Amino acid sequence: MPLVAELDLPTFDHTDPDLRGDAYRSAMSGLRGHDGWLAAGPFGFIVLDREAGEFFLRTRDAVFPGLTIGELFGIESGPLHEEIIHNIININGDDHRRLRNLVNPALTPRAVDRYRPLMGEFLAQLLDAVPPDGRCDFVETFAKPYPSLTIAAVMGAPLSDAPRLHHWSNWIQRQFDATSLMTERELIETAVAEFYDYADGLIADRRRSPGDDLISTLIRAVHDGDRLGDAELRDLVLNILVGGVDTSQSQLAHAVRLLAEHPEQWELLRSDPVAYAPRVVEESIRYEPITPFTARITIAETEHRGITFPAGTIVLISAWHANRATPDAFDIAAERSGRVLTFGAGIHYCVGANLARAEMYEGIAFLARTVRAIELDGEPDYGTPSGIYGLSSLPVRIEAA
Secondary structure, three states, X not given: XXXXXXXXXXXXXXXXXXXXXXXXXXXXHHHHOOOOOEEEOOOOXXXXXXXXXXXXXXXXXXXXXXXXXXXXXXOOOOHHHHHHHHOHHHOOHHHHHHHHXXXXXXXXXXXXXXXXXXXXXXXXXXHHOOOOOOEEEHHHHHXXXXXXXXXXXXXXXXXXXXXXXXXXXXXXXXXXXXXXXXXXXXXXXXXXXXXXXXXXXXXXXXXXXXXXXXXXXXXXXXXXOEXXXXXXXXXXXXXXXXXXXXXXXXXXXXXXXXXXXXXXXXXXXHXXXXXXXXXXXXXXXXXXXXXXEEEEEEOOOEEEOOEEEOOOOEEEEEHHHHOOOOOOOOOOOOOOOOOOOOOOOHHHOOOXXXXXXXXXXXXXXXXXXXXXXXXXXXXXEEOOOOOOOOEEEOEEEEEEO
């Protein structure tokens, strides 16, 4: 079997800072036109279809390369080192199963339903703050504060701390971006240290006065007589924070952008929000995944489709390509089949996926009920797909119903 490094593959640099908006979509579509299922990237190889993507996300012979990244960047001590080695995405085997068994019951669809009324209250407050002419930046007005307020409520933190939680999430998330690690590591370290201190205080408070929040639920969690220690609890809360703020902000902003760009889809949604809001959520997650690339590193020689991947090979799974449909259009009425890989797959499937979907649904359904029209009022300001693919701004004009 040929080694993957011996293959003549198209190349694609997902870290290119010019890879934004139309340029990004054009480059990704061009790569999709390639006959094969592999491309070469700056750090390893990129998988371009769903079946192969699921294989590398599920195989026990590949893990998330967080520990390897830490070693490559010389992160050997300090808060960021502690966060990396205790991050659930970098934990495997029995230790991972133990943590998931303890945290999963707190984030089931039924468990997150209790936060939906609060989500509605936050959205109503944010809509009330829109200027009378309806012109606003959707990111600053809705997409940024909404997940931060929600995660504060979920954690049992004061709502006034939502901006700080957003700040910490945004910086800690950058540990997954090589460019940020090279140029902004000190700021990432500071964010981790500050959040650790903050979370320790919340946990101590909840042990004294438990409530109906996530931290209290995790303190009470028991599986086979086992409980979470304070350090484990702190890191799980950090994982949920980091995975539930920037990601929800970005996915909601893209969903609204897509609806504004497709007014016929917006009208369909408004005709029956209960029926179509879930479809908007799933279609935006499929069509514009805000985690376009998920990394794995092989820990043993791995073979797939007649190709050998030596141990230590970095593989990026492209959710953008794995999620494509034919015809490839944003269509909330289309019947889709097959899993999307935006939230990953296998044992490291996103622990907060149910919370993210609930936030998305409540946001989309609320807008459909309360807004008659929403249209672009300028050009969106896109980020890059190296890390979270978000929008820095989304100028819109909202006409209230």
